[in-house]
Amino acid sequence: MTARLIDGDAISRRIREELAVRVRRLRARSGVVPGLAVLLAGDDPASHVYVRNKQRACARAGISSVRYDLPATVTTAELVELIGNLNHRDDVHGILVQLPLPPQVQVRRVLEAIDMGKDVDGFHPANVGGVVVGEPLFPPCTPSGVLELLAHEDIEVAGRNVVVVGASNIVGKPLSLMLVNHDATVSICHAKTRDLAQFTRLADILVVAAGVPGLVTADMVREGAVVIDVGINREPGSRRIVGDVDFEGVRRKASYLTPVPGGVGPMTVTMLLQNTVTAAERSHSAAVDRQMSHPA
């Protein structure tokens, strides 16, 4: 068997075109232009690349984005204060704090400072709780991008065995709960899992988000499984990125496979744009509601 490749770039393009239509409609109706604030601390080269990609994608969809470049020495208090100011600005509908943050910063406190209604990354604990009960204000971007890819290919998740490799707070854990909410049977594997292959071979759908290049090889994959590679690993000294899956080997065994690049990565950015447009639409509806209840 040779896997069909899931084209995240093409699926993203279609969704982004629909988002651009929503942006134009909102602007025509209300004059509101969706706005995203991106906070970037320090000079991690990968973070700079990601942020540049996000801002370019915003511009193409008609979303205005402002970037705050903060020194690597930034404090928790400084970040919390800046976020407090952005929370009150009505031209900023989404706030994104690029991770990782420098080691002296208390990430939890920073994420908790973001107004829930502007938490387009879905990292605020209240949004994380929303994922548990199945109705987050904003679903986290990479997990919803994965679900969007599966839905787009008509791959049913209800009743399937899904194995998620990686238990991070931003991908593995929320994605696992979102899959359970779609009636999948989910196993979560992580760095301490003994005999990983014993689990991965049970998977109808295998999602790999471990950050370990080449972790999943063909012998670990059931014939005909769907394999979603969330890994983004930069080879030292190279600009090329590779996933967590041995692409050539697994391609001969799986029924569907996402490439890296061009799979989950662009969907993450697309879901960020989607959340930002939704945030702007909600802020406009809220303004209309206030107007209706207190006419001038």
Ligand SMILES: Nc1nc(=O)c2c([nH]1)NC[C@@H]1CN(c3ccc(C(=O)N[C@@H](CCC(=O)O)C(=O)O)cc3)C=[N+]21
């Ligand atoms: N607050 C926060 N939110 C995030 O969503 C977030 C973050 N911090 N920190 C880092 C990770 C990583 N991430 C990616 C997004 C897009 C691509 C992407 O577009 N990848 C392209 C290729 C990009 C390239 O070539 O470098 C692709 O896979 O085709 C990759 C990785 C978002 N993250």
